[in-house]
Amino acid sequence: DAMVIQNPRYQVTQFGKPVTLSCSQTLNHNVMYWYQQKSSQAPKLLFHYYDKDFNNEADTPDNFQSRRPNTSFCFLDIRSPGLGDAAMYLCATSSDRSEQYFGPGTRLTVT
Amino acid sequence: AQTVTQSQPEMSVQEAETVTLSCTYDTSENNYYLFWYKQPPSRQMILVIRQEAYKQQNATENRFSVNFQKAAKSFSLKISDSQLGDTAMYFCAFMKGETSGSRLTFGEGTQLTVNP
Numbered sequence: 001d002a003m004v005i006q007n008p009r010y011q012v013t014q015f016g017k018p019v020t021l022s023c024s025q026t027l028n029h030n031v032m033y034w035y036q037q038k039s040s041q042a043p044k045l046l047f048h049y050y051d052k053d054f055n056n057e058a059d060t061p062d063n064f065q066s067r068r069p070n071t072s073f074c075f076l077d078i079r080s081p082g083l084g085d086a087a088m089y090l091c092a093t094s095s096d097r098s099e100q101y102f103g104p105g106t107r108l109t110v111t
Numbered sequence: 112a113q114t115v116t117q118s119q120p121e122m123s124v125q126e127a128e129t130v131t132l133s134c135t136y137d138t139s140e141n142n143y144y145l146f147w148y149k150q151p152p153s154r155q156m157i158l159v160i161r162q163e164a165y166k167q168q169n170a171t172e173n174r175f176s177v178n179f180q181k182a183a184k185s186f187s188l189k190i191s192d193s194q195l196g197d198t199a200m201y202f203c204a205f206m207k208g209e210t211s212g213s214r215l216t217f218g219e220g221t222q223l224t225v226n227p
Binding site for chain 2: 043
């Protein structure tokens with residue numbers, strides 16, 4: 001089945017230790033998104049790729065970076081995680097003017 | 112900028128009954144899409160239903176239907192014959208009808224609990 005996959009599902013990192021979350025898709029969608037979601041809140045868009053074009057949201061901290069080496073994969077790098085970065089990170093994909101399809105999320109814990 | 116408002120933080124319904132979740136939005140766009148997403152305790156975001164603004168007919172997906180009032184900028188979700196598995200956070204979302212990377216604007220969410 002075509003889908004959006006996120007690895008790992010749970011990630012524990014230490015304060016200040018870089019961490020990478022990954023997302024892959026078999027939908028062949030040209031747009032990929034990264035969201036941060038904290039408890040009982042709506043997802044907050046961090047950035048998205050339209051094909052290879054990177055689009056950063058104005059209020060996304062510099063601590064968050066992303067890479068998209070090919071159509072299928074996208075990575076979220078957190079360079080120096082703080083306690084406030086503990087959250088669920090959701091990856092989503094879409095094609096032009098279509099709904100977004102979400103992965104199961106990675107729950108990040110910062111100790 | 113677009114805004115989406117869900118005025119009901121929490122709702123509950125008895126199994127097999129009908130419940131309606133409210134959503135209003137504000138936009139100056141004429142071409143857009145509206146969605147309801149469901150997020151159960153697993154935190155997986157699942158698309159429930161989609162409505163194109165240019166369509167007058169309300170979208171329906173099995174037990175889920177919407178009441179889309181374009182002039183009033185209202186987009187409510189009706190769940191018929193509620194099931195225990197419908198317990199989830201429900202997000203209303205807006206998307207402009209542009210081509211290059213369509214952002215979703217979410218409402219604050221409504222936590223729905225279906226009671227046995």
